[in-house]
Amino acid sequence: MILEQELARLGEKILEKQRLTPEEGLFLYTDAPLPWLKNKAVEVREKRHANEAYYNRNIHFEPTNLCVYACKFCAFYRPPKSSEADGAWDYSFEDLQKKLESYPVGSLTEIHVTGGVHPDRGVEYGEALCRFIKSIRPELHLKAFTAVEISYFAKKSHVDLKEALQRLKQAGLDSIPGGGAEIFDPEIRKVIAGGKAPAHTWLEVHERAHELGLFSNATMLYGHVENYGQRIDHMLRLRDVQDRTGGFKSFIPLRYRNESNALSRLPEVGPEEDLRNYAVARLFLDNIPHLKAYWAMLGLALATEALDYGVDDLDGTVDDTTRIYSMAGGPAHPTASVEFLQNAIRSKGRIPLERDSQYRKLNFS
Ligand code: SF4
Incomplete structure (x- = not known):
């Protein structure tokens, strides 16, 4: 009875677009039944996005997996002195050019660039890479470098964050991906x-x-050693920044995958937990407009299911250009055609819309 009363009270609050407190967010994780969360998350996403769901046409470029850090959840990185035989790579600009030239003009709208934090690379490298990409494919939206990479660029080049960002922007950077956020709680x-x-x-x-x-965008890596309170803390910090700037376009929860890393002893959470997490994110993080189920991490079937739990974006075609999650247990060769993404969205009774990187609608198919 008390549970029902509390759910009714929260349901009213959500209906009236009142902001949830951290305690209420925590309650959603610990006590709210999944069907109730699903129902409320759909209600909220339909107020924002009606019956529409997004996809885009994109590729990734991961310049190197050599990295000065050694995050325990990461299956992607190799220590800086590693060789090809160890599974390391470090692509040249010519490699990138070949890759880009294999896509006809008009077949993509976005390139997503992230990788390991190379010990020798400062902001000059970031600028050169941005200029190079824009020199051969000026029409592509360039979403590049996590905040972790950018802060390392700044440190390496002895400039502050603002100068590093200004220089990258002048060189052609259009937006920033959401990676590197993991969980903000300092202990975790x-x-x-x-x-x-x-x-x-x-x-x-x-x-x-x-x-x-x-x-920019923001991720949250969940399902490892964090607790629900730490997930709420993570979203709260994002909500606070968003109140000040309005600059986050999407929130992207990322499930911890447990292959080939230093935490492999930890089991992965199951689909119910993923869906609960999407629904709570949609309800608690009320000021970031888009909630993305990144299918290259989750698999397309579960990402499609998440469209019923508050999600409005499946991300893009990807075309087997990212190894970050395939090396950690995600789909081995993540590739989806436009038709495949459209059909996934239609299978949930929603209208597929191609978007650009700012979520402007590109077609009405
Ligand atoms: S998550 Fe990023 S920063 Fe951490 S080890 Fe992997 S590549 Fe390096």
Whole structure:
């Protein structure tokens, strides 16, 4: 009875678009039945996005997996002195050019660039890469470099974050991806990602970027050693920045995958937990417009299911250009045709819309 009363009270609050407190967010994780969460998350996403769901046409480029850090959850990185035989790579600009030239003009709208944090690369490298991409494919939206990479660029080049971001923007950077956020709680971050940019630096990179007119995205890595309170804390910090800047376009929960990393003893959470997490995110994180189920991490079937739990974006065609999740247990060769994504969205009774990187609608198919 008390549970029913509390659900009714929260249901009213959600209906009236009142913001949930951290305690109420926690209650959603611990006590709210999944069907109730599903129902409320759909109600909220339909107010924002009606019956529409998004996809885009994109590729990834991961310049290197050599990395000065050694995050325990990461199956992708190799220590800086590793060789090809160890599974390391370090692509040249010519490699990138060949890749880009294999896609006809008009077949893509976005390139997503993230990778390991190479010990020798500062902001000059980031600028050169941005200029190179824009010189051969000026029409593509360039979403590049996590806040962790950008903070390392700044440190390496002895400039502050604002200057690093300004220079990258001048060189052609259009927006920033959401990676590197993991979990902001300092104790958990120390355990799983010790050494790399702390939470306040990650948030500062994004806030400075928003001030410079660059928009960005935000992830949350869940299902490892964090608890629900730490997930709420993570979203609360994002909600606070978003209140000030409005610069986050999408929130992207990422399930911890447990292959080939230093935490492999941990089991992965199951689909019910993924769906609960999407629904709570849709209800608690009320000021970031888009909620993405990144199918290259989750698999297309479960990402499609998440469209019934508050999600409005499945991400893009990808075309087997990312190894971050395939090396950790995600789909082995993540590729989806436009038709495949459209059909996945239609299978949930929703209208598929191609978007650009700012979520402007590109067609009405
Ligand atoms: S998550 Fe990023 S920063 Fe951490 S080890 Fe992997 S590549 Fe390096």
